[in-house]
């Protein structure tokens with residue numbers, strides 16, 4: 164800890180002296196060269212770490228990777244990072260960044276939550292997200308565009324869908340997604356493409372438990388959405404969770420399946436072979452299903468300082484309130500026609516085992532959370548590093564879990580030429596970890612500084628309380 168603070172102070176003095184991190188200097192920061200000196204570099208490709216690296220950053224991108232001892236060109240700003248471990252910024256491949264979840268909120272609180280959420284991702288090390296569907300699509304589009312046009316905006320890189328396609332009265336049909344007619348599909352696809360959405364999500368789901376609760380999307384509609392999306396060159400993500408749904412999804416040929424598989428699987432299953440053969444990614448979102456019960460079983464988990472620093476206080480209050488939890492669970496159990504927490508508790512082992520089989524057999528598995536999903540504890544941002552820990556626990560080495568959370572996440576959205584690894588020409592999105600994540604994956608949560616699109620950001624400035632003080636000071640509260 165002492166070493167950490169000494170480093171933080173050192174870098175703070177350095178930053179103050181050079182002006183990086185203050186608004187005035189940040190404007191010119193893109194024109195200047197930076198060198199992050201002495202850290203162990205884990206670049207997201209899966210290659211062996213580079214000890215004593217020098218990461219050169221110019222114009223918001225990685226310029227090149229050198230070694231300590233190289234002559235550093237004059238005019239390069241130096242950031243001392245000895246003792247640190249650099250990994251790429253995390254990619255969450257299944258989010259809903261504007262989803263308010265199920266905690267009861269006033270209108271003012273809703274506004275605050277939506278405004279803060281982009282920073283909650285950054286606070287937890289997430290620098291890029293694949294936003295499967297949006298509740299207020301125009302707002303998410305605007306956020307995405309801000310991240311793309313203003314490198315200093317405190318907003319992760321966003322790829323977003325609009326409303327999902329689902330059966331009329333089907334799963335998620337409450338959020339405007341129900342398909343009314345074949346024309347409906349083409350009209351919506353025209354609209355989404357014209358407005359510049361990045362992806363399409365289809366829901367193929369009849370309910371999570373054994374009982375059929377929802378009508379599934381008709382096969383002809385599923386295929387019509389696939390054709391319409393292909394016509395607009397938009398990648399498709401399909402929500403599926405059991406073997407029948409997986410087979411229907413695989414037959415349709417999407418970019419990825421947006422949840423893990425619950426029906427017990429064997430390595431020689433056609434599902435494994437077909438996912439591989441068609442190069443379909445799987446984003447298991449295990450943390451979502453864990454969140455159905457883990458905070459209920461162990462409320463002490465709600466005391467994690469990192470959780471409380473990156474979730475609005477009124478949401479934490481709701482997440483702790485037994486009455487609120489009871490009401491929300493009751494509502495969810497009524498919709499799903501089962502005790503959802505008990506179902507998830509019983510079903511998680513199969514999900515974990517299947518994910519392990521898929522990964523071991525060579526299916527590409529990415530990190531995603533379904534943040535803002537339909538349970539109280541599907542926390543925005545905070546749940547992403549948790550998914551990486553789960554993956555390292557069940558299915559992957561720490562190095563493989565880091566690759567899943569970085570390079571594979573970028574590949575899911577075909578963004579690997581832009582971000583996901585720390586190689587020349589890629590966006591300078593990185594975390595300066597205080598401990599070795601290969602020795603202990605939990606170290607992915609332990610950092611004081613990060614870089615977003617070439618700008619150094621002190622983590623504490625991304626906390627909810629910092630955001631609240633900014634609001635009170637009257638500084639623009641926009642992320």
Ligand SMILES: [Zn+2]
Nearest residue numbers: 259295533536
């Ligand atoms: Zn989702």
